[in-house]
Amino acid sequence: MMVIPDIWFTLYSLANKGAIYSKATITTRELGKLLNVSQQTASRRVAQCVEQGYLNRIHTADGMLLQISDKGREELLNVLSNLEVVFTPPGDEIVIEGSIVTGLGEGAYYIDIYSTKLKEVLGFKPYLGTLNVKIKDDESRKAIGRMKNTPPLVLSGFTHEGRTFGDVICYRVKINQKIEAAIVIAQRTHHSEEILEVVAPIHIRKALKIGDNDKVTLTVIPLHMIT
Numbered sequence: 001m002m003v004i005p006d007i008w009f010t011l012y013s014l015a016n017k018g019a020i021y022s023k024a025t026i027t028t029r030e031l032g033k034l035l036n037v038s039q040q041t042a043s044r045r046v047a048q049c050v051e052q053g054y055l056n057r058i059h060t061a062d063g064m065l066l067q068i069s070d071k072g073r074e075e076l077l078n079v080l081s082n083l084e085v086v087f088t089p090p091g092d093e094i095v096i097e098g099s100i101v102t103g104l105g106e107g108a109y110y111i112d113i114y115s116t117k118l119k120e121v122l123g124f125k126p127y128l129g130t131l132n133v134k135i136k137d138d139e140s141r142k143a144i145g146r147m148k149n150t151p152p153l154v155l156s157g158f159t160h161e162g163r164t165f166g167d168v169i170c171y172r173v174k175i176n177q178k179i180e181a182a183i184v185i186a187q188r189t190h191h192s193e194e195i196l197e198v199v200a201p202i203h204i205r206k207a208l209k210i211g212d213n214d215k216v217t218l219t220v221i222p223l224h225m226i227t
């Protein structure tokens with residue numbers, strides 16, 4: 001759930017003063033001018049941000065040292081993601097083309113481990129295996145870059161039987177305009193950036209009657225168009 005506008009606009013104003021990557025020195029009077037509010041209101045906004053864990057504060061003789069916390073940065077990124085969605089033209093499709101290649105044989109294992117989380121995020125239970133698509137042309141590389149600038153679905157990392165599994169981000173796609181699926185990008189992967197791993201609720205190769213070296217298209221489905 002997004003925080004109230006007063007909070008994120010305070011964070012945004014402090015981010016413009018450099019408070020994301022370092023501590024920014026500022027007084028409540030200066031912050032009030034930035035926010036176009038009274039000094040008292042600015043002080044109250046800072047206190048709210050600190051109390052809710054969005055901001056770290058140290059009092060000094062010159063004012064305050066303020067730095068946006070990880071939680072605060074996450075909220076600003078949520079605002080950014082929402083803006084990216086509303087500014088995406090509805091007809092501006094992102095289409096990635098590639099050829100099918102044989103994977104490393106590890107897909108089934110990892111899909112099984114992440115199965116519950118994938119189902120929660122994607123809305124379907126994935127088939128135990130991934131379709132590996134190799135990207136070869138510059139247009140598709142550019143399309144991947146555009147895809148990564150759209151809001152993803154995120155699976156948080158976890159520990160299973162003493163082993164740590166990293167975060168995974170997902171982008172909903174339609175394969176050959178027929179099968180709804182998702183590109184999954186693991187924080188830790190043995191694949192090169194030229195290889196995309198795709199999951200679906202069914203065995204993609206069998207359903208589409210395709211094999212190695214066959215070409216496929218992956219059309220990205222923006223989050224605001226997912227039903």
